[in-house]
Amino acid sequence: MVFPRSMTVLDVSEITPVDIKESPADDSKSIGIVYGKLMHVDVIQNLENGYSEISTWDYRSMRDIRGFVPTKLLKTVELNKKYGIVVALSQQKVYIYEDNALIKTFLCSSGLDDNNYFTPKGLYRIGERGESFFSPKYGQGAYYWVRFNNNYLFHSVPFDENRNIIEEEAAKLGQKASHGCIRLAIEDALWLYNNIPQGTPVIIKD
Known part of the structure; x- marks a missing residue:
């Protein structure tokens, strides 16, 4: 079994929720949340206005979701290799x-x-x-x-x-x-x- 060596997470604490926005704007409504540090998010595209489109799992609706988060919150982390x-x-x-x-x-x-x-x-x-x-x-x-x-x-x-x-x-x-x-x-x-x-x-x- 081969495991990933890295993953993309939101760079906030493990128990801090981040709003997933409907559109790439500060005043856009929240359509879901994802928690930091531990859950992988797929980055679809990085926009020029400081937002990125992501695909992930919404903690509120318990469904797959696609939306926008600030690009500055995205972080690639190395995984334990052992x-x-x-x-x-x-x-x-x-x-x-x-x-x-x-x-x-x-x-x-x-x-x-x-x-x-x-x-x-x-x-x-x-x-x-x-x-x-x-x-x-x-x-x-x-x-x-x-x-x-x-x-x-x-x-x-x-x-x-x-x-x-x-x-x-x-x-x-x-x-x-x-x-x-x-x-x-x-x-x-x-x-x-x-x-x-x-x-x-x-x-x-x-």
Whole structure:
């Protein structure tokens, strides 16, 4: 498996949204948003007025989108060359590569694929991480989260408000079950957390 060596991102923080404009002008309306640092955008053309036309995935509508952003925000970044990750949604598996050779395969649970909860396909890179989080909105948390697109994370199967693993959710590994993140067994989430560096490419596909 050969991974890209670089990708184009928006040069703002991982949790900062950038408006995608309908036309290349400051007063043009926003038709979508994309978050910085971690998500690849395709540059269609650079215009003379300081805007560029891009094609990407809209975080709001959860659909492919084409629009305009300030050219000064575009940045080409180098990707980690040692590791690479492929998420195969149709198989509900995560493949870990080292020096382009497959070294690990993890069973996972991706988004449920309804209108609100699905896992976006595309090219990303690994960002920040943390030991755990809890979402009051869902009444769930998880261990060993690793970001690949704003609130989209790799993390363990979920725990409840008492930090106990929810066994019925853990039993769903291998089928679509999450709110959009990539769930992993605790030991697999810990391995990824400990071993995969920032800047590692992530390809999410069918």
